[in-house]
Amino acid sequence: MEDLFYQKLLRILPENRIKLKERMENHTTLHIGGPADYFVTPAGTEEIIEVIRLCNEEGMPFYVMGNGSNLLVSDDGYRGLIIKIAEDFSEIWVNEDGTVTAQAGILLSKLANVIAKHSLTGFEFASGIPGTLGGAVTMNAGAYGGEMKQCLTSVKVLDRNGNVLTLSRDELELGYRTSILQKKNYILLEATMKFETGNQQEIFAKMQDLNRQRREKQPLEKFSAGSTFKRPEGYYAGKLISDAGLRGYQVGGASVSEKHCGFLINKDNATAKDFITLIQDVTRIVYDKFGVTLEPEVRFLGDF
Numbered sequence: 001m002e003d004l005f006y007q008k009l010l011r012i013l014p015e016n017r018i019k020l021k022e023r024m025e026n027h028t029t030l031h032i033g034g035p036a037d038y039f040v041t042p043a044g045t046e047e048i049i050e051v052i053r054l055c056n057e058e059g060m061p062f063y064v065m066g067n068g069s070n071l072l073v074s075d076d077g078y079r080g081l082i083i084k085i086a087e088d089f090s091e092i093w094v095n096e097d098g099t100v101t102a103q104a105g106i107l108l109s110k111l112a113n114v115i116a117k118h119s120l121t122g123f124e125f126a127s128g129i130p131g132t133l134g135g136a137v138t139m140n141a142g143a144y145g146g147e148m149k150q151c152l153t154s155v156k157v158l159d160r161n162g163n164v165l166t167l168s169r170d171e172l173e174l175g176y177r178t179s180i181l182q183k184k185n186y187i188l189l190e191a192t193m194k195f196e197t198g199n200q201q202e203i204f205a206k207m208q209d210l211n212r213q214r215r216e217k218q219p220l221e222k223f224s225a226g227s228t229f230k231r232p233e234g235y236y237a238g239k240l241i242s243d244a245g246l247r248g249y250q251v252g253g254a255s256v257s258e259k260h261c262g263f264l265i266n267k268d269n270a271t272a273k274d275f276i277t278l279i280q281d282v283t284r285i286v287y288d289k290f291g292v293t294l295e296p297e298v299r300f301l302g303d304f
Helices: 004-010 045-058 108-117 133-139 180-184 200-217 237-243 272-290
Strands: 018-023 035-040 062-065 071-073 078-084 092-094 099-103 152-158 164-168 187-194 223-227 254-256 263-266 299-301
Touching (some): 004 018, 004 035, 004 045, 045 062, 045 078, 045 152, 045 187, 071 272, 108 133, 108 200, 133 180, 133 187, 254 272, 263 272
Parallel strands (some): 035 078
Antiparallel strands (some): 092 099, 099 187, 223 263, 254 263
């Protein structure tokens, strides 16, 4: 039987940027996840808009992702279409006044390097975060005392109907790991940021120092989705998990990292079921011991 939806996708995107039954384990840093019915990698705003309009017209569920660094996908995969906004949508523009505009698909590590090469300071904190600009703005990502809200000035987003909106920083409702993009399911197209001029050598030295600290403290050599839980007010998730005696605790192939208990890792071909059970166990045990409810920072996609 002819796949009519696929034929309609071919009118928007070239064949090499449409995949059927694409396994999501190939697109998440956890290396977990079954097949998505449709998987596309658009290269421009118009393509993204047209794909979203098609999904709305056809009643096709869709999900927009970046680098998959904060995503747990079900073993059954995703019944619908995945839009991956990544390297095909990652241009950068740097102005002499310290204003930088970048498309949503650029990796934060690459963006930080470009900003540093222009002797601009204020983005060093993001150089080791393993995600894209789209995910970072949506979550107001942060590390080592810095977060996106400190440098953002405005963004361009798409709403779920494919309309382009421009929002100022004040309209973004940026809080701890949250923003209006998350609340309203807006899709980032590009973000504009402002930075001060600094000493290039010092900027690169700071980035290297922060990345050294990451390597020493975090299990970067293992498959993970970064910090699995949000920081509970007044506590640190990793310390609570460690104090609960859960260092190295394992469910199937999923495990609490022995190096940093705030990271749950895919230790040995873990399934999504292993991982979700591990999250539930850790959450329950920490609550039973300390009365603190851990809230996952990881997003869940598909049926669990």
